[in-house]
Amino acid sequence: MTEATPRSGPSRRRFLGVALGAAGVAAAGGAGFGVARATEPSATEPTAPAPSDQVPFYGEHQAGIATPAQDRLAFAAFDITTTDVHAVQTVLGSWAAAAARMTAGEAIGPTETAPQAPPADTGEAFGLGPAQLTITVGFGPSFFDDRLGLARKRPAALADLPTFPGDALDPDRSHGDLCVQACANDPQVAFHVIRNFARIGRGTVAMRWSQLGFGRTSSTSTSQETPRNLMGFKDGTNNLKAEDTAELNQFVWVGNETDQPWMKGGSYLVARRVRMLIESWDADHLADQETIFGRRKDTGAPLTGRSEFDVVDLSAQAPDGSLVIETDAHIRLAAPSSHGGQRILRRGYSYTDGTDPQTGQLDAGLFFIAFQKDPRAQFVPIQRMLGQHDLLNEYIKHVGSALFAVPPGLSEAGDWFGKSLFG
Amino acid sequence: MTEATPRSGPSRRRFLGVALGAAGVAAAGGAGFGVARATEPSATEPTAPAPSDQVPFYGEHQAGIATPAQDRLAFAAFDITTTDVHAVQTVLGSWAAAAARMTAGEAIGPTETAPQAPPADTGEAFGLGPAQLTITVGFGPSFFDDRLGLARKRPAALADLPTFPGDALDPDRSHGDLCVQACANDPQVAFHVIRNFARIGRGTVAMRWSQLGFGRTSSTSTSQETPRNLMGFKDGTNNLKAEDTAELNQFVWVGNETDQPWMKGGSYLVARRVRMLIESWDADHLADQETIFGRRKDTGAPLTGRSEFDVVDLSAQAPDGSLVIETDAHIRLAAPSSHGGQRILRRGYSYTDGTDPQTGQLDAGLFFIAFQKDPRAQFVPIQRMLGQHDLLNEYIKHVGSALFAVPPGLSEAGDWFGKSLFG
Numbered sequence: 001m002t003e004a005t006p007r008s009g010p011s012r013r014r015f016l017g018v019a020l021g022a023a024g025v026a027a028a029g030g031a032g033f034g035v036a037r038a039t040e041p042s043a044t045e046p047t048a049p050a051p052s053d054q055v056p057f058y059g060e061h062q063a064g065i066a067t068p069a070q071d072r073l074a075f076a077a078f079d080i081t082t083t084d085v086h087a088v089q090t091v092l093g094s095w096a097a098a099a100a101r102m103t104a105g106e107a108i109g110p111t112e113t114a115p116q117a118p119p120a121d122t123g124e125a126f127g128l129g130p131a132q133l134t135i136t137v138g139f140g141p142s143f144f145d146d147r148l149g150l151a152r153k154r155p156a157a158l159a160d161l162p163t164f165p166g167d168a169l170d171p172d173r174s175h176g177d178l179c180v181q182a183c184a185n186d187p188q189v190a191f192h193v194i195r196n197f198a199r200i201g202r203g204t205v206a207m208r209w210s211q212l213g214f215g216r217t218s219s220t221s222t223s224q225e226t227p228r229n230l231m232g233f234k235d236g237t238n239n240l241k242a243e244d245t246a247e248l249n250q251f252v253w254v255g256n257e258t259d260q261p262w263m264k265g266g267s268y269l270v271a272r273r274v275r276m277l278i279e280s281w282d283a284d285h286l287a288d289q290e291t292i293f294g295r296r297k298d299t300g301a302p303l304t305g306r307s308e309f310d311v312v313d314l315s316a317q318a319p320d321g322s323l324v325i326e327t328d329a330h331i332r333l334a335a336p337s338s339h340g341g342q343r344i345l346r347r348g349y350s351y352t353d354g355t356d357p358q359t360g361q362l363d364a365g366l367f368f369i370a371f372q373k374d375p376r377a378q379f380v381p382i383q384r385m386l387g388q389h390d391l392l393n394e395y396i397k398h399v400g401s402a403l404f405a406v407p408p409g410l411s412e413a414g415d416w417f418g419k420s421l422f423g
Numbered sequence: 424m425t426e427a428t429p430r431s432g433p434s435r436r437r438f439l440g441v442a443l444g445a446a447g448v449a450a451a452g453g454a455g456f457g458v459a460r461a462t463e464p465s466a467t468e469p470t471a472p473a474p475s476d477q478v479p480f481y482g483e484h485q486a487g488i489a490t491p492a493q494d495r496l497a498f499a500a501f502d503i504t505t506t507d508v509h510a511v512q513t514v515l516g517s518w519a520a521a522a523a524r525m526t527a528g529e530a531i532g533p534t535e536t537a538p539q540a541p542p543a544d545t546g547e548a549f550g551l552g553p554a555q556l557t558i559t560v561g562f563g564p565s566f567f568d569d570r571l572g573l574a575r576k577r578p579a580a581l582a583d584l585p586t587f588p589g590d591a592l593d594p595d596r597s598h599g600d601l602c603v604q605a606c607a608n609d610p611q612v613a614f615h616v617i618r619n620f621a622r623i624g625r626g627t628v629a630m631r632w633s634q635l636g637f638g639r640t641s642s643t644s645t646s647q648e649t650p651r652n653l654m655g656f657k658d659g660t661n662n663l664k665a666e667d668t669a670e671l672n673q674f675v676w677v678g679n680e681t682d683q684p685w686m687k688g689g690s691y692l693v694a695r696r697v698r699m700l701i702e703s704w705d706a707d708h709l710a711d712q713e714t715i716f717g718r719r720k721d722t723g724a725p726l727t728g729r730s731e732f733d734v735v736d737l738s739a740q741a742p743d744g745s746l747v748i749e750t751d752a753h754i755r756l757a758a759p760s761s762h763g764g765q766r767i768l769r770r771g772y773s774y775t776d777g778t779d780p781q782t783g784q785l786d787a788g789l790f791f792i793a794f795q796k797d798p799r800a801q802f803v804p805i806q807r808m809l810g811q812h813d814l815l816n817e818y819i820k821h822v823g824s825a826l827f828a829v830p831p832g833l834s835e836a837g838d839w840f841g842k843s844l845f846g
Contacts, residue, residue, distance in 0.1 A: 072637075074775075076778075114709075115708065115709050115710030115713075116708050116709075116710060117708055117709065118705060118706050118707060118708055118709065119655070119709045119712070119720065121655075122653075122654075122655050122705055123651060123654075123655020123656070123720055124651045124652065124653050124654070124655045124773075125651075126651060126655070126721075127648075127651075172780040173777075186638075187495075187610075187637040187638055188637065188638040188651075188773065191637065191653075191773075191775060191787075195653075195701060195705075195785060195787075198702075198785070199702075199705045202702075206783050207778050207783050207784075207785065208778070208783065209777060209778050209780075210775070210777045210778045210785065211777055212635075212637060212775050212776075212777070214495075214610040214611065214614065214635060214637065215609075215610055215611040225550075228546060228547045228548075228549060228550075228611075229547065230545075230547050230614075230618075231545075231546075231547070232542070232544075232545050232546020232547045232549070233546070278618060279621075279622075279625075282541060282545055282618075282622045283541050284541060285538065285539050285540055285541055286537075286538050286539075286540065286541065286542045287538030287539060289542070290538075297542065297546055298549075350547075350611065350614075352497075352614060352633070352635050353635075353776050353777060354596075354632060354633045354634055354635070354776060355499075355630050355631070355632050355633045357595040357632075360629050360630055360631070361630075362618060362621070362630065362633065364614075364618075
């Protein structure tokens with residue numbers, strides 16, 4: 001690469017500083033990194049965004065779980081490439097400092113810059129505002145192997161997921177030591193997070209896989225309409241909602257029952273890349289599609305009701321005595337009553353990664369994300385039943401899978417992802 | 424698959440009819456298909472959208488070229504799988520009828536439905552409105568080979584693109600007999616188009632490759648701000664704009680000079696999948712990045728100016744006599760003055776397709792789209808110079824390429840994409 005051209009004019013910049021570049025952040029190390037940066041007012045343009053555009057970063061729980069689901073997702077799994085636990089702590093701290101700024105719509109670095117260093121922020125989200133960005137970080141089962149000496153900190157609920165019936169998992173799209181879920185209403189704001197986290201973590205963590213989700217498939221607030229998945233159906237009508245505080249405590253947030261106090265206030269994230277066999281589905285009859293889901297395609301009403309939120313009557317019979325909602329309909333097998341009342345918080349996104357060059361078919365479907373208090377009692381039995389019986393299985397294939405322990409929220413500047421895990 | 428469950432209640436539906444399903448559309452054939460459907464008022468919900476949300480489908484030129492660039496893209500290339508020219512015409516007509524409805528925010532099919540047939544619309548865009556959807560269709564060089572007997576209709580300007588310096592093209596992401604560019608402000612509305620076009624065309628055309636673009640990288644209207652690409656720069660500041668009628672006639676719309684009258688009022692689309700070597704770029708110094716582009720990263724101003732739209736002074740010298748904007752800076756090599764005044768209309772999008780499993784690096788960059796009157800005089804010489812000299816080449820790789828002749832706009836219901844080509 002050529003040398004920089006000498007330039008006339010002022011050398012001061014108002015953007016993309018490097019005093020706290022990737023190296024600078026890492027060098028700060030320890031417990032104090034990024035504190036000043038996370039709280040100092042930003043001098044970047046544009047002026048402060050409207051509060052409605054910003055989701056608070058600090059709190060009892062990490063944002064991005066009970067937060068009303070934003071429209072777009074960028075998700076990444078990282079693997080640790082070191083055995084130096086302090087280096088990992090430093091990355092987690094630097095991520096926290098960067099996350100505090102990005103969720104406020106600010107560039108990662110300070111506003112003074114040195115031309116002969118890499119920019120502290122890659123710049124593509126500059127001026128886009130917070131866009132309701134949330135950044136949620138978790139630890140996979142493999143994080144607690146012998147490399148970092150943290151095996152005794154592994155929660156029992158973070159048991160490896162079993163193999164489910166029909167699983168066709170691609171290891172290149174599964175598992176990981178760490179995960180980052182970035183949700184926002186602007187995809188460039190979400191992408192900016194995982195790209196910069198990879199940059200900050202270089203030398204300590206490496207990206208294992210990543211996934212863009214272009215449209216939310218869940219509503220997690222009573223203020224949101226239920227969106228349609230790529231099968232054209234409203235799925236997840238009876239999802240847990242941010243407003244259901246009691247249910248969240250019962251089904252989502254880890255409480256005193258945990259064997260690992262550092263997880264109290266956290267949750268467990270299950271991600272599944274569920275490819276839809278779009279071409280086959282599109283050739284299926286409407287009546288069959290509705291039988292499979294147990295809902296009408298137009299209104300989303302259960303086949304036993306008239307409108308979307310009518311209570312599902314799983315025992316209703318047709319005049320000939322058969323069940324209106326079939327034995328293996330998706331809505332029946334996924335119903336809490338089929339699982340001792342257990343529920344999960346779904347927060348998935350539609351994806352497409354182009355066309356499968358081997359078949360010419362669309363590589364598209366659902367990037368399923370669910371949060372819960374204990375996967376062993378929630379996702380695992382539910383998916384075991386679905387994988388075995390769900391009528392939908394003719395049209396879907398689970399090609400990726402991952403599980404992460406998501407620690408509680410960060411209390412204030414200086415706190416970081418999983419800090420008490422290392423205590 | 425199980426039989427549909429008998430249901431009580433009315434069998435009438437208000438959504439996703441099948442009387443004009445994929446087979447029905449095709450069977451209508453000839454010149455009249457879809458006319459009634461394209462003009463009849465829709466009975467689907469929700470009620471008619473605000474006009475500001477809808478881009479007119481009929482007109483002198485196809486929409487999606489001079490239309491102010493929408494936020495999201497879904498692009499697909501198709502190959503013909505038949506030698507039956509009438510079957511191809513039928514697909515193009517069915518696409519036109521479907522496009523007229525989708526761009527109006529309507530479902531593809533009529534509102535009555537038969538449960539024992541596939542839905543006429545896959546449903547995932549139902550209720551999302553027009554979202555400023557535009558659908559632009561073009562013909563690749565290979566469309567004019569001997570299969571359909573149309574070799575004599577191939578425009579001279581649709582000459583195969585030469586191999587450019589540095590090209591590293593993946594045939595699975597290049598070329599195609601037909602293209603469909605769907606742009607909208609909602610990605611699900613855009614995806615819905617290529618998915619349904621594939622469905623409608625089954626048996627006659629097959630998808631060759633597809634690409635989702637998550638954020639626009641161009642402004643094509645004076646009312647739009649210049650967005651940032653994934654290198655964090657405002658690129659394309661001096662792009663042609665929808666308001667520049669004289670320039671559009673000079674550089675974009677095919678006129679009387681064409682050897683193929685069916686192309687008059689059309690344009691030529693060049694698509695290039697330009698992968699960015701994100702990790703290397705992010706480690707490059709700010710000053711070097713700015714030297715490469717010839718612009719400042721924060722403001723987008725040329726290195727010879729103070730604000731973004733300042734005229735670029737390519738001859739300006741630093742105190743030591745060197746050029747302020749380097750000989751091989753991107754801004755210089757792409758400047759009209761470096762190409763006899765030639766210009767192109769850029770309309771590209773940022774993309775990411777996850778992580779390269781072989782390297783762990785992000786598969787992300789720019790899906791470059793440009794429209795022009797004659798690629799031989801515009802894109803080809805510009806890219807030849809850029810491919811040879813551009814400082815940016817250290818950080819990018821052209822991995823996909825395609826060229827399409829985009830015929831003029833459709834005049835009214837009953838007209839279809841390239842109708843006069845077959846006359």
